Amino acid sequence: MENRPLEYDYSVTKLFMWSTIALGIVGMLVGVIIAWELAFPAVNTMFGSTLAEYTNFSRLRPLHTNAVAYGFTLSGVWASWYYIGQRVLKVSMAESKFLMFIGKAHFYIYAVAVVGVVVSLLLGYTTSKEYAELEWPMDIGIVVIWVLWGISIAGLIGIRREKAIYISIWYFIATFLAIAMLYIFNNLEIPTYFASGGIGNWFHSVSMYSGSNDAMVQWWFGHNAVAFVFTTPIIALIYYFLPKESGQAVYSYKLSLLSFWGLMFVYLWAGGHHVLYSTVPDWVQTMGSVFSIVLILPSWGSAINMLLTMKGEWQQVASSPLIKFMVLGSTFYMFSTLEGPIQAIKSVNAIAHFTDWIIGHVHDGVLGWVAFMIMAALYHMAPRVFKREIYSKSLMSTQFWIQTLGIVLYFTSMWIAGITQGMMWRAHDEFGNLAYSFIDTVTVLHPYYTLRAIGGTLYLIGFIMFAYNIFKTMSARPVEEDELVNASPMGA
Numbered sequence: 001m002e003n004r005p006l007e008y009d010y011s012v013t014k015l016f017m018w019s020t021i022a023l024g025i026v027g028m029l030v031g032v033i034i035a036w037e038l039a040f041p042a043v044n045t046m047f048g049s050t051l052a053e054y055t056n057f058s059r060l061r062p063l064h065t066n067a068v069a070y071g072f073t074l075s076g077v078w079a080s081w082y083y084i085g086q087r088v089l090k091v092s093m094a095e096s097k098f099l100m101f102i103g104k105a106h107f108y109i110y111a112v113a114v115v116g117v118v119v120s121l122l123l124g125y126t127t128s129k130e131y132a133e134l135e136w137p138m139d140i141g142i143v144v145i146w147v148l149w150g151i152s153i154a155g156l157i158g159i160r161r162e163k164a165i166y167i168s169i170w171y172f173i174a175t176f177l178a179i180a181m182l183y184i185f186n187n188l189e190i191p192t193y194f195a196s197g198g199i200g201n202w203f204h205s206v207s208m209y210s211g212s213n214d215a216m217v218q219w220w221f222g223h224n225a226v227a228f229v230f231t232t233p234i235i236a237l238i239y240y241f242l243p244k245e246s247g248q249a250v251y252s253y254k255l256s257l258l259s260f261w262g263l264m265f266v267y268l269w270a271g272g273h274h275v276l277y278s279t280v281p282d283w284v285q286t287m288g289s290v291f292s293i294v295l296i297l298p299s300w301g302s303a304i305n306m307l308l309t310m311k312g313e314w315q316q317v318a319s320s321p322l323i324k325f326m327v328l329g330s331t332f333y334m335f336s337t338l339e340g341p342i343q344a345i346k347s348v349n350a351i352a353h354f355t356d357w358i359i360g361h362v363h364d365g366v367l368g369w370v371a372f373m374i375m376a377a378l379y380h381m382a383p384r385v386f387k388r389e390i391y392s393k394s395l396m397s398t399q400f401w402i403q404t405l406g407i408v409l410y411f412t413s414m415w416i417a418g419i420t421q422g423m424m425w426r427a428h429d430e431f432g433n434l435a436y437s438f439i440d441t442v443t444v445l446h447p448y449y450t451l452r453a454i455g456g457t458l459y460l461i462g463f464i465m466f467a468y469n470i471f472k473t474m475s476a477r478p479v480e481e482d483e484l485v486n487a488s489p490m491g492a
């Protein structure tokens with residue numbers, strides 16, 4: 001063990017912090033545009049008839065989901081990995097030229113891939129599999145990026161000074177392994193151009209699976225993309241940043257072990273809840289439902305462990321806007337992991353499936369849990385990485401309330417819209433004729449779509465305030481880490 005403090009190298013963290021902010025703004029802006037498009041269809045063509053091909057809902061929707069999931073979220077996770085990894089393993093990136101090279105290559109190849117993804121989605125190239133829309137050349141790029149990240153994880157662990165591997169690192173490893181397996185299996189595809197001897201577009205491919213098999217593999221992947229992009233790496237973040245920021249030790253080590261292995265075992269079997277009442281075998285559907293209910297236990301295990309970490313220190317929730325983000329983040333995590341299992345019950349899913357209630361569930365999870373935690377992570381890291389005080393805590397607090405209001409408007413409007421939609425689609429008269437046509441539901445939903453768009457716009461405004469706060473922080477007067485007012489009382 002060395003006695004002098006290590007000089008950690010944050011250059012890769014900084015690069016990924018930039019992409020988190022840039023892709024967050026792009027992804028959420030596109031989310032806001034498509035929300036207004038759903039409320040007012042004229043917005044689809046508002047940018048002129050020539051541009052309408054690129055700005056209509058169906059082109060922009062996959063751009064939104066890819067930009068927020070693989071752009072904003074993964075950038076935030078990687079910015080945090082290159083920060084947390086060094087600190088808890090007690091090793092600096094600067095100690096290994098090789099790992100520095102891998103980290104930089106990880107970022108720059110990712111940046112090139114981002115441009116490729118945006119252009120290809122805007123041009124309409126898509127495999128049409130949700131969250132796996134990218135065509136095969138892009139998939140190869142993504143595998144390279146993933147392998148580079150894997151090398152950086154294995155490399156830092158390999159040269160670590162700290163013997164014990166902290167919980168956050170388990171979650172990073174799980175994220176790496178699960179996505180590597182799922183992504184490769186779901187994206188096995190045949191490029192049609194080469195298979196047909198040069199006919200058609202060289203970008204185009206068809207999946208190796210067809211029909212019900214395709215649906216099963218797709219939702220095994222899709223559900224676990226949620227689990228291993230929106231859940232496990234975010235748990236890695238909260239297990240590090242909440243104890244650091246609050247100065248409290250994690251409430252229970254046993255509970256963290258139990259919920260980690262519980263999540264690992266249960267998550268991978270629950271994907272069947274996306275294909276209830278479809279042509280996939282009945283036992284797969286029932287298994288999906290049952291495992292989804294069981295999933296409440298490990299999910300709540302992690303969330304309760306986090307909330308109890310604040311035991312005896314609840315006054316910090318009132319005094320620190322950063323703690324507010326993390327405590328509300330855990331609460332939204334509990335909320336969406338209760339709502340999800342309810343939606344996975346077959347009889348409930350009969351009403352919820354295909355409706356806006358699912359969109360409501362998605363966004364109470366991603367806005368309240370994922371994005372809140374990523375912003376909290378950047379707020380915690382920025383002063384330490386740039387060696388400057390956070391520019392404005394009151395701006396942070398105002399941002400928190402604006403975004404919380406935005407989330408509430410988003411999910412409440414989608415709950416009402418979704419359940420109304422589900423009930424109207426099922427309603428029938430005494431002869432079994434449907435009581436409403438599709439357009440009747442669209443008319444009824446209009447006010448809720450407008451409310452959602454307002455909520456989303458508020459959330460985006462809050463995000464721009466966050467970006468401004470970070471930029472102002474960077475340009476403030478430099479201070480040493482131990483001078484920082486909010487420097488953590490805990491070790492690494």
Ligand code: HEM
Pocket residue numbers: 130226230231270273274292293295296299333336337338339340341343344345349352353354358361362365366369370
């Ligand atoms: C115990 C944990 C969870 C369970 C059992 C669960 C269950 C479900 C169910 C039943 C659906 C609807 C499937 C359908 O009828 O189409 C769904 C959709 C979805 N959930 Fe969850 N959920 C959980 C947690 C989360 C969390 C924490 C997030 C995000 C942070 C999330 C994100 C999503 C997304 C993105 C979809 C939409 C997938 C699509 O495109 O159709 N879920 N979930």
Ligand code: HEM
Pocket residue numbers: 027028029031032034035038061064065068069072073358359362363366367370371452453455456457459460
């Ligand atoms: C400013 C904030 C946001 C707004 C206004 C917004 C709006 C939207 C809209 C309108 C849709 C399409 C809904 C539909 O097809 O009916 C959507 C889908 C989606 N959004 Fe967002 N979004 C925002 C932020 C985010 C963030 C931060 C994430 C993830 C980190 C996210 C993840 C998703 C996902 C996964 C879907 C697909 C859901 C599904 O297929 O079930 N969104 N969003």
